[in-house]
Amino acid sequence: MSHRTVVNIGPFHPLQEEAEFxxxxxxxxxxxxxxxxxxxxxxxxxxxxxxxxxxxxxxxVERVCGICSASHPLAYVQAVEEIAHVQxxxxxxxxxxxxxxxxxxxxxxxxxxxxxxxxxxNTVFMWAWKYREPCTDALEIATGSRVxxxxxxxxxxxxxxxxxxxxxxxxxxxEQQEPLxxxxxxxxxxxxxxxxxxxxxxxxxxxxxxxxxxxxxxRGSGIPIDVxxxxxxxxxxxxxxxxxTAPGGDVFGKAVVRLLECFEAIKIIKQCVKDIPGGxxxxxxxxxxxxxxxxxxxxxxxxxxxYVRSDGSNRPVRHKIxxxxxxxxxxxxxxxxxxxxxxxxxxxASVDPCYSCTERMCVAVDAQSRKPMYNFxxxxxxxxxxxxxxxxxW
Amino acid sequence: MTVxxxxxxxxxxxxxxxxxxxxxxxxxxxxxCEARRGIVRIDxxxxxxxxxxxxxxxxxxxxxxxxxxxxxxxxxLYHWAFEPAGAVVTLKVLARRPELEVDSIADVVFAGNWxxxxxxxxxxxxxxxxxxxxxLILDDSWPEGVYPLRKDFDQVEDRxxxxxxxxxxxxxxxxxxxx
Numbered sequence: 001m002s003h004r005t006v007v008n009i010g011p012f013h014p015l016q017e018e019a020e021f022x023x024x025x026x027x028x029x030x031x032x033x034x035x036x037x038x039x040x041x042x043x044x045x046x047x048x049x050x051x052x053x054x055x056x057x058x059x060x061v062e063r064v065c066g067i068c069s070a071s072h073p074l075a076y077v078q079a080v081e082e083i084a085h086v087q088x089x090x091x092x093x094x095x096x097x098x099x100x101x102x103x104x105x106x107x108x109x110x111x112x113x114x115x116x117x118x119x120x121x122n123t124v125f126m127w128a129w130k131y132r133e134p135c136t137d138a139l140e141i142a143t144g145s146r147v148x149x150x151x152x153x154x155x156x157x158x159x160x161x162x163x164x165x166x167x168x169x170x171x172x173x174x175e176q177q178e179p180l181x182x183x184x185x186x187x188x189x190x191x192x193x194x195x196x197x198x199x200x201x202x203x204x205x206x207x208x209x210x211x212x213x214x215x216x217x218x219r220g221s222g223i224p225i226d227v228x229x230x231x232x233x234x235x236x237x238x239x240x241x242x243x244x245t246a247p248g249g250d251v252f253g254k255a256v257v258r259l260l261e262c263f264e265a266i267k268i269i270k271q272c273v274k275d276i277p278g279g280x281x282x283x284x285x286x287x288x289x290x291x292x293x294x295x296x297x298x299x300x301x302x303x304x305x306x307y308v309r310s311d312g313s314n315r316p317v318r319h320k321i322x323x324x325x326x327x328x329x330x331x332x333x334x335x336x337x338x339x340x341x342x343x344x345x346x347x348x349a350s351v352d353p354c355y356s357c358t359e360r361m362c363v364a365v366d367a368q369s370r371k372p373m374y375n376f377x378x379x380x381x382x383x384x385x386x387x388x389x390x391x392x393x394w
Numbered sequence: 395m396t397v398x399x400x401x402x403x404x405x406x407x408x409x410x411x412x413x414x415x416x417x418x419x420x421x422x423x424x425x426x427c428e429a430r431r432g433i434v435r436i437d438x439x440x441x442x443x444x445x446x447x448x449x450x451x452x453x454x455x456x457x458x459x460x461x462x463x464x465x466x467x468x469x470x471l472y473h474w475a476f477e478p479a480g481a482v483v484t485l486k487v488l489a490r491r492p493e494l495e496v497d498s499i500a501d502v503v504f505a506g507n508w509x510x511x512x513x514x515x516x517x518x519x520x521x522x523x524x525x526x527x528x529x530l531i532l533d534d535s536w537p538e539g540v541y542p543l544r545k546d547f548d549q550v551e552d553r554x555x556x557x558x559x560x561x562x563x564x565x566x567x568x569x570x571x572x573x
Contacts, residue, residue: 322458
C-alpha cells in the first residue's frame with residue numbers, strides 16, 4: 001500500500017473564492033477519502049427571522065444567497081400563502097415567473113464561466129460572463145437591481161412591470177439566444193472538454209436518491225425531478241416547456257443540463273411576456289392564522305425548501321430554510337472517491353456549490369490616505385445612476 | 395391507528411392518504427391530509443422502521459428535516475418529497491425532555507446525515523447511533539451545551555465571547571501587529 005497524505009483545499013477555496021474546507025486523503029494522485037468542513041459564514045438567518053414580522057422576512061431571506069435572491073423569498077412567501085390560503089392574482093404569478101427564469105439564466109451562465117475557469121479554459125469564462133451581462137441588465141430593468149430584487153411579497157409582487165419593461169426583457173432574451181447557441185455548441189463539441197468532463201465524477205441514480213440530490217445535479221443523472229413540473233407554482237403550469245435531463249451522471253451531463261435549461265428559460269420568459277394578463281399584482285392579506293406551511297421553488301441549483309410555522313402572531317415561530325447545496329455538496333462522497341486530484345476540483349464545482357457567503361461587503365481603501373474609495377451611500381448612488389441610464393436606453 | 399383531530403376527523407384520501415396507510419400503526423396522529431401536503435405524528439420508537447418504508451416507496455426522497463423546540467421537547471420534522479406526485483409528507487417525531495433523544499435515520503438515507511448534525515448543533519437534539527456526530531455548523535470553540543436556535547437563547551445577551559486569537563508567539567510579539 002502506498003503512503004497516504006492529506007491535501008487541504010481551504011478554508012478559503014483558491015478557485016471558488018468562498019469559505020469551504022475540503023480535505024482530500026490521497027495515495028499518490030488518487031483520492032481515497034474525503035472530508036469537508038462548512039459553515040464558516042453561518043449568519044443565523046433562521047434565528048433572525050423569528051424576530052422579524054412576516055412582511056420583513058422576504059428582505060432577510062433574499063440575502064441568503066446573492067445568486068438565488070429571487071428563489072428564497074418566493075419559497076418563503078409560498079409557505080406563508082399556504083398557511084393563510086391566499087389566492088395570488090394571475091398577473092403576479094407571471095411576474096414571479098419572469099424574474100425567476102431570468103435568475104436561472106444568469107446563474108447557469110455564471111456556472112458555465114466558472115467551470116471553464118476551473119479547467120483553465122478562460123475563453124469560456126470570458127464568453128459566458130460577457131453573455132450573462134445582458135441578462136443581469138434585464139433583471140435590473142425588471143426590478144431595479146442586479147441582485148436582491150426585493151420583488152416578492154406575501155400575496156403577490158411589490159412592483160408591476162410596464163409594457164415597455166416587458167418589451168425590453170423580451171428583446172434582451174431574444175438577443176441572448178444566438179450567443180447562447182454559439183457558446184453551447186462551442187462547449188459541447190469541444191474535444192478537450194469531452195476528454196476532461198466525460199465519465200468524470202459519476203453520480204449514479206441510486207446515490208442521487210440516497211443523498212437527496214437536487215436540480216441539475218440529479219437531472220444530470222437522468223432523473224427528471226423538477227418542482228416546477230411536479231408541484232407547479234407561479235405560472236409554470238400555464239406555459240409550455242420541458243424538463244431537461246442528461247444520462248450518465250458525469251460532469252459533462254450536468255453541464256449539458258445547465259446549458260439547455262437556459263433555452264427553456266428563454267422559452268418560458270417569451271411566453272410569459274406574450275400571455276401576461278392584466279389586473280391586480282397583489283392580494284390583500286390581513287393576518288396569518290396559526291398553522292404550518294411548506295414552500296418549494298426550483299432554484300437554479302435545485303429545490304429550495306422553506307418551512308414556516310405560525311402561531312397566529314405577526315412573527316413566524318419557526319422558519320426553516322434548506323438551500324439546494326446543503327443536499328448537493330455531500331454527494332462528493334459518492335462521486336469523488338477514486339478520482340485524480342484535478343478531476344476532484346471540477347467534480348466539486350459541478351454541483352454549483354453555493355456557500356451563501358454574501359453577507360460581507362468588501363471596502364477598497366486607498367493605500368496612502370487610508371480612506372475608503374467608495375462608501376455605502378456613494379455605491380448606492382452609483383447603482384441608482386446606472387438603473388436610470390438603463391431605463392432611458394429602453 | 396388513532397386519528398386525533400378536534401374539529402372534524404381528517405379523511406385519508408388521495409396520494410398522501412395512501413402513503414399514511416402504508417405506515418400502518420406507526421402513525422399516532424394525523425394532523426393534516428390534503429392533496430399534496432400531509433403531516434402525521436409517528437411513534438418515536440419506530441423512526442428507523444418508518445424511514446426504511448418511506449425510502450422504499452416509489453419516487454420518494456428526503457427533502458430535509460426541521461427541528462422545533464416545543465413544550466415537551468424538540469419536534470423533529472422529516473419532510474419527504476414525492477416525485478412526480480409533487481407531494482410533501484411531513485413525519486413528526488418528538489424527542490422528549492430531558493434526554494431529547496431520537497433514533498438517527500442517517501444510516502437509512504444519507505440526506506439525513508448533515509441535517510441531523512445541524513439539529514444537534516443548533517437545538518441540542520440527540521440522535522442515537524448517528525454514524526458521524528461531529529460539529530457541522532458551530533465552530534469548535536463554541537461552548538458545549540449552548541444551543542443558539544433555542545427560544546431562551548438571546549442573540550445579543552447570550553453570545554459567547556470570541557476565542558483568543560491563535561497566532562504564533564513570534565507574530566504576536568514582533569511589535570508591528572496585535573499590540
